[in-house]
Amino acid sequence: MKIKIKLYTILEKYAKGKVSEDNTIILPKATTLLGLTRYFNIPDKIGMVFLVNDLPQDKEYRLSEGDEVKVFSFIGGG
Amino acid sequence: MNNFRGGYYGKQLRVSLDSKKIVKENIDASILRKYLGGAGYAVRVLYDEIPKGTNPLLPENKLMFITSPLTDNRIPGGGSIMLCFKSPLTNAWGESRCGGDFGPNLKSAGYDALIIEGKSDLPVFLVINDDRVFIRSAKHLIGKKITEKIKIIRDELKDPKISVMCIGLAGENLVKIATVMFEHRAAGRCGAGAVMGSKNLIGIAVKGSHKTPIAQPEKLTKTIKTCLKILRENDFATNLKKHGTTGDMAANDAAGDWPTKNWHSNSWGKAEQIYDQFFNKYLVKNHGCYTGCPIACGRISEVREGRFKTPLHEGSEYESLSAFTAFVFNENIEAAIHATYLCNEFGIDTISAGAIIAFAMECYENGILKKEEVGGINLNWGNPAALPELVRMISLREGIGDMLAEGVKIASERLGGGSEKYAIHGKGLEAPAHDPRSGKVLGVAYGTANRGMCHIHPLEGMAYDSGKMDWGLMKYGVPDPNTVDRWDEKGKGKIVKILQDALILPDILNTCKFFMYGGIYIDHLAELLSAVTGWNIDGQELLEIGERVINLQRLFNVREGFHRDDDLLPERMKQKPAFGFYENEDRCVIKDYEGMLDEYYKARGWDTETGTPIKEKLLELELHEK
Numbered sequence: 001m002k003i004k005i006k007l008y009t010i011l012e013k014y015a016k017g018k019v020s021e022d023n024t025i026i027l028p029k030a031t032t033l034l035g036l037t038r039y040f041n042i043p044d045k046i047g048m049v050f051l052v053n054d055l056p057q058d059k060e061y062r063l064s065e066g067d068e069v070k071v072f073s074f075i076g077g078g
Numbered sequence: 079m080n081n082f083r084g085g086y087y088g089k090q091l092r093v094s095l096d097s098k099k100i101v102k103e104n105i106d107a108s109i110l111r112k113y114l115g116g117a118g119y120a121v122r123v124l125y126d127e128i129p130k131g132t133n134p135l136l137p138e139n140k141l142m143f144i145t146s147p148l149t150d151n152r153i154p155g156g157g158s159i160m161l162c163f164k165s166p167l168t169n170a171w172g173e174s175r176c177g178g179d180f181g182p183n184l185k186s187a188g189y190d191a192l193i194i195e196g197k198s199d200l201p202v203f204l205v206i207n208d209d210r211v212f213i214r215s216a217k218h219l220i221g222k223k224i225t226e227k228i229k230i231i232r233d234e235l236k237d238p239k240i241s242v243m244c245i246g247l248a249g250e251n252l253v254k255i256a257t258v259m260f261e262h263r264a265a266g267r268c269g270a271g272a273v274m275g276s277k278n279l280i281g282i283a284v285k286g287s288h289k290t291p292i293a294q295p296e297k298l299t300k301t302i303k304t305c306l307k308i309l310r311e312n313d314f315a316t317n318l319k320k321h322g323t324t325g326d327m328a329a330n331d332a333a334g335d336w337p338t339k340n341w342h343s344n345s346w347g348k349a350e351q352i353y354d355q356f357f358n359k360y361l362v363k364n365h366g367c368y369t370g371c372p373i374a375c376g377r378i379s380e381v382r383e384g385r386f387k388t389p390l391h392e393g394s395e396y397e398s399l400s401a402f403t404a405f406v407f408n409e410n411i412e413a414a415i416h417a418t419y420l421c422n423e424f425g426i427d428t429i430s431a432g433a434i435i436a437f438a439m440e441c442y443e444n445g446i447l448k449k450e451e452v453g454g455i456n457l458n459w460g461n462p463a464a465l466p467e468l469v470r471m472i473s474l475r476e477g478i479g480d481m482l483a484e485g486v487k488i489a490s491e492r493l494g495g496g497s498e499k500y501a502i503h504g505k506g507l508e509a510p511a512h513d514p515r516s517g518k519v520l521g522v523a524y525g526t527a528n529r530g531m532c533h534i535h536p537l538e539g540m541a542y543d544s545g546k547m548d549w550g551l552m553k554y555g556v557p558d559p560n561t562v563d564r565w566d567e568k569g570k571g572k573i574v575k576i577l578q579d580a581l582i583l584p585d586i587l588n589t590c591k592f593f594m595y596g597g598i599y600i601d602h603l604a605e606l607l608s609a610v611t612g613w614n615i616d617g618q619e620l621l622e623i624g625e626r627v628i629n630l631q632r633l634f635n636v637r638e639g640f641h642r643d644d645d646l647l648p649e650r651m652k653q654k655p656a657f658g659f660y661e662n663e664d665r666c667v668i669k670d671y672e673g674m675l676d677e678y679y680k681a682r683g684w685d686t687e688t689g690t691p692i693k694e695k696l697l698e699l700e701l702h703e704k
Contacts, residue, residue, distance in 0.1 A: 009325050010313040045560055047546030049333045054347065056332065056659050072329035074545035075317045076537075076595030 001029050001065040007040070008072045011048070014040040027063065034059040036069065048073050081107040083612035084293030085147025091189045091211060093204060095277050096137065096196035100211050105190060111613065112700065115146030117173050118586035118627040119191060120162035125630055125704065127193075130637050134166035134269075135252055135276040137197040143243075143282070144192075145185040146588040147610045150290060154305045154598055155590035157182055157368020159243070159260075165268040166276075167254040167430075167485045168506035169638055171528045171631045172268035173585065176243070177367030177376075178260035181588055183241040186286030198278040203231060203244070206284040216280035220250060223423040224259045231283050244281030245271040246425020248473040252276055253483040255430035255472075255508075259422060262392040263367050263376075266427040267532055268507060293612025301605045308597040309372050315596035318375040319364055323396035323592075327353040330396075331404075333544045334660045335516035337509065338404040339459060340436035341502045341650045344513040344666065345658035352403050355411045356394065365392055375592060379415055386416035386462070393418045393428075397533050400511035401432020402465055406439060413462030420466050424473035429533060430485065433508035435468050437486045438478070440500040446493055453477045502648050504531030505640065512536070514651060515666040517543025517564035521652070522574040522674050525645040528631040534591060538581045539574065541595070550599030551580050554621055565665035571677030579624035586627055626699045629691050632684075633704050642679075642689035647671055 002024050007015045018040060019025055027039060033050045037059070042048070050057050051070040063069065082088050092101045105119075113122045120142045132138045141163045150156045159181035165172030184192060187208050194204075201216040214234075219227050228242045241260070248256040249271030256271025257264040265271075274280075292298050309315045317325060330336045331349035338346040360381060366374035377395060381388040394415055402414035421428045441447040442457035449456075453471070455464050471479030481489050486508055490501035502509045507530025514521035520539030527535045541547045542556075543564035552558055556576050562569065580600055584591040587603055601617040608615050635644075652668035660666050668674075679686045683695030696702045 008328060009317045009321055013313070045546060047544055047559065049329065049544060051332050051659070054659070056334070056663070070332065072332045074329050074333075074541060074547075075321060075323070075326050076314055076541055076545065076547065076592065 001027055001063065003027055003036070003063055004068040006070050008070070009075055010046075010073050011042060011071055014042050030062045032059065033057060033061050033063065033069070036063065037071070046073050082291070084291045085607070085610040086110060086190050087188045087290070089189055090191040090193060091206065092193045092195065094196045095194065095198040095202070095279060098198075098213055112623065113627065114586050114607075114623060115149070115190065116144050116160040116586040116588045117162055117582065117631070118623060120144045120160065120173070121171070121627055121630045121634060123193070124162060124164070125634050128164050132164055134164045134169065134172075134273060137195070137277065139164050139273055139276070141194040141270065141273050141277065142191060143184060144588070145181050145190055146586065148587045148589050148603070148606055149181045149185045151179070151182050151368060151370045152302060153589065153606060154302065154309060154372060155584070155593035156588070157371060158588040158590060159184065159265070160585060160588055161258060161265045161270045163270060163273045165529065166272045167269040168530050170505050170530065170640055171634045172270065173529055174258070174265035174267050174270045175534070175585060175588070176258065176260050176263050176265035177590060178241065178263045179368050180241040180243050180260050180284060182368065183284045183286045185290055186288050187284055188286065188288050194274070194277060194279060197276065201278050201280050203281040203283065204279065205235065206282070208287055219280045221247065223247065224262070224425055225423060227281060228261065231281055235283060237285065240283045240285045242281055242283045245274050246423065246473065248424050248426040249275035250280070251473065251475045251483070253426055253473060253475060254485050255427045255434070255483070257425045257427050259425055262422045264422065264427065266429065268529055271425050292610055294609045298606065298609035301602070301609050305598050305602055305606070306372060309593070312597040315373050318373050318592055318596065321357070322364065322375045322377045324353060324356060324377060324394060324399055326396055327400065330512070332659065333516045334655070334663070334666060335513050335540050335544060336400065336404050337511055337513045338658060339407045340405065340440045340500060341509070341648070343655035343658035343661070344515040345655065345660055346404055347658060348409060349404070352399070352409065352411055356399065356415075360394070360411065360415055362390060373592060373596060381412045381415055384412060386410075386412035386466070388416045388419045391419050391422070393422055397511050398428035401429050404511065405432040405436040406465065407460040408462055408465065409460065410462035413465050417465040417469050420469045424469065426469065426473050429510045430508040431469055431472060433502065434472065434482050434486055434489070435465060437489065437500050437502070438468065438482060441493060441497050444496075446495040446497050447478070451478060499649065502650060504647070505529075505644050507531050509651070512540045514539070514647070514668060515655065515660065516540060518567050518570045518668060518674065519543045519573055519577070521647060521668050521671060522571055522678050523578065525647050525671070525675065526574065526578075526678060528628065528635060534585070535578065535582065538577045542573065542577060547595065549580065549594050550601060551576060554580065554617065567668070567670055567674050571674045572681040574678055575681040578628055579621045582624045582628055583620055586623065626701065629695065629699055629701055630704065632691060633701065636690050642675070642687065645675060645689055
């Protein structure tokens, strides 16, 4: 299935070479958000929040064709 | 001669503005060994020297500028000064940190601390140039904005590089959210600028030429190299340089950590767009607040044209831009940048200013404030034109600004009409741009912070729950954040206790807290401190000192009448968001805050009914004589 993806700030580096020019990736059907982070080799210990089609979802959430996913982590500071 | 091998001069400067007497006093080494410096040494001094019930704006209040053994441009994060006082905004313990070269200069002038007391009959500024310390008239500085004041002082002293901290018009007008500024860096929170203004002290210029002795120079050089290597290889440090703190706006919005429309919601969905505009159009470059900072997270920005035209300046940090966008429901980034700039020029705290304007907008929406009462300004949510205008009115105490200058707590008490529920604060300090509905550690951290609901001390709550950061504290008892659900309430009170004891250390050691996000943990601070002082200090001892300082600050507040009720959260902060990403998320709701508070008090060894440290705890911390 085709997923639109954007990784932010400290996560940007994990997207290099893995995301096509139209900001999409191809994943097996029903991949979870946790599976998505493993596709990018993002270490599990990094705290992340996910928006799927502009709704917050937990890492167990299963993705569907055409979903738009934003993955955020935190730089820190306030 | 003193009893220090390194890191201290063993001297403090006491300036009595009534008599214009300037005294150099010795500091007892045994006190510094137990309290180190910064907010630690300050609470040890001010607990004894500020009598119970002192009006913070009368001469009996004192204002301390304190360094630490790590206040040194070479130390990673070592460029800060800590200001401590009784807060006129909260009537509680007040402290405020400012980045820049003022701290390192005060240190190299030969002083570990500066104590300002009394009140000058006429406006003055203080000059410290090593042993030469003198007071000058500041009559010609009155009514000037910050940049102009600094320039006049430097011109007058014929020293374009001398470090200057000064108050703006807001400090002169005793605005309770007034700051003390180092250029466009602020000792922002709790009203330090009003205390300084109440003493008729307009500015302080300092320059030092001494080299602070180091007990173990080789060990220090090696430890600094290790720290710099950690920072170079750390993604958080790299991104702080590139994006600054502002770069977290979109992430915090997505996490439900972005209080919006005076806390109606914990998210808005607009942060990404607002940040992209800022980054692509208005950010000019990054900037280090002190000479030599290896991170340099500061933002230099400008608005080149239009009604919110703003010159090149430093500002637009995460908290400031959030306060003038999300808090007030404003999407106009130019107005937000301009309002932030004006806050720095007038000398008021950006966080409190944004929060106060949000409060005023909600009062206006509900008919508690009428158009004729606010000088005809349209205070509808998100009106960009209202932002700079209200910043000016608050700073000058003009019209409605006079009441708003007291902060939301007092303003709501005066306004009545149900406005109290719109006043979102802790102990009188306006809440910053992090939201405990994103993770429950932050709730307890907010409620129990000694200086009130600030953005520095409780920040670790959000970073732990959502960011899964542990700052190397798992070995000291903090559970692995990846095993803790951000929405859970049970267990959070105990976690807050350890996080507070550890993350107050940058305020005791005057090191920039962001370096902890960049991988410089308390064990590194202990190594740096040991090398500088020659004392053998480890992370565990630092934690014990952190706990001692938190307890003495708590005793300061208890003596002023603060108790458990003052640790409670505003109702809105515990409720389901009214809109945004999380409007249907029940887990956001804080269901049993009192239960979390009980757990926290037990972990602290405090009485659960009153929130007061019990005798055994004070004995353990060698505070029993207090």
